[in-house]
Amino acid sequence: MQPSSSQALPHLVRLKDGTEVLIRKAEPEDFRILYLMFNSFSAETMFRRFLMSNTRLEAGDVQEMLRLEDTNVTSLIAVLHSDGKEQAVGEARYVTDSAGRVAEAAVVIADHLQNRGLGTVLFSDLIAEGRRQGLKTMFAYFDVDNKAIIRVGQKVGFKLAPVEGRPDYSMIKAEIGL
Numbered sequence: 423m424q425p426s427s428s429q430a431l432p433h434l435v436r437l438k439d440g441t442e443v444l445i446r447k448a449e450p451e452d453f454r455i456l457y458l459m460f461n462s463f464s465a466e467t468m469f470r471r472f473l474m475s476n477t478r479l480e481a482g483d484v485q486e487m488l489r490l491e492d493t494n495v496t497s498l499i500a501v502l503h504s505d506g507k508e509q510a511v512g513e514a515r516y517v518t519d520s521a522g523r524v525a526e527a528a529v530v531i532a533d534h535l536q537n538r539g540l541g542t543v544l545f546s547d548l549i550a551e552g553r554r555q556g557l558k559t560m561f562a563y564f565d566v567d568n569k570a571i572i573r574v575g576q577k578v579g580f581k582l583a584p585v586e587g588r589p590d591y592s593m594i595k596a597e598i599g600l
């Protein structure tokens with residue numbers, strides 16, 4: 423598996439443990455599988471992604487968080503197929519500014535599939551999609567203690583710098599020119 427990916431979507435990825443996952447663009451109809459995924463997160467994953475400590479989310483909360491109908495939102499999802507059903511196991515997204523040139527990105531992988539290379543591929547695909555859509559810059563904020571996302575950010579080409587004005591340097595701004 424390549425650390426960076428620019429394959430056209432949808433495409434299959436074979437993870438380090440052999441699991442095959444499909445990466446594709448999310449559609450509004452994916453709400454249910456994403457809702458189930460969000461409600462499967464450990465407290466740590468939930469906090470790292472959404473800075474929230476609750477692990478039970480109402481459908482309305484998830485709807486608001488996902489905003490799948492919003493044209494400023496581009497969402498890619500990773501799905502497993504078994505018994506003819508789809509299970510969402512990851513989501514990466516960016517939200518563009520009004521001019522459509524700069525976007526803020528974020529990514530999350532279901533707990534049981536973390537550390538198998540999926541976050542790296544999904545974030546790479548997100549960057550490739552941003553390029554295809556004509557974005558100039560993508561950025562994201564990482565907690566300084568979040569070693570996994572810092573590593574992933576470095577692998578996919580983000581430049582990292584402490585957030586100015588934060589004396590404790592607890593946040594890192596990651597930025598990539600596309």
Ligand SMILES: CC(C)(COP(=O)(O)OP(=O)(O)OC[C@H]1O[C@@H](n2cnc3c(N)ncnc32)[C@H](O)[C@@H]1OP(=O)(O)O)[C@@H](O)C(=O)NCCC(=O)NCCS
Nearest residue numbers: 470528529530531536537538539540541542569570571573
């Ligand atoms: C961050 C996250 C998306 C990464 O996805 P993932 O599929 O686990 O990432 P990958 O397996 O592709 O890569 C993880 C890398 O971090 C490294 N890593 C993981 N934990 C680490 C730690 N504690 N210290 C150092 N490196 C660590 C892994 O070794 C791997 O690097 P390598 O490929 O060079 O060995 C996933 O852990 C997650 O969803 N976390 C919770 C939500 C979150 O933090 N989102 C980011 C904020 S937007």
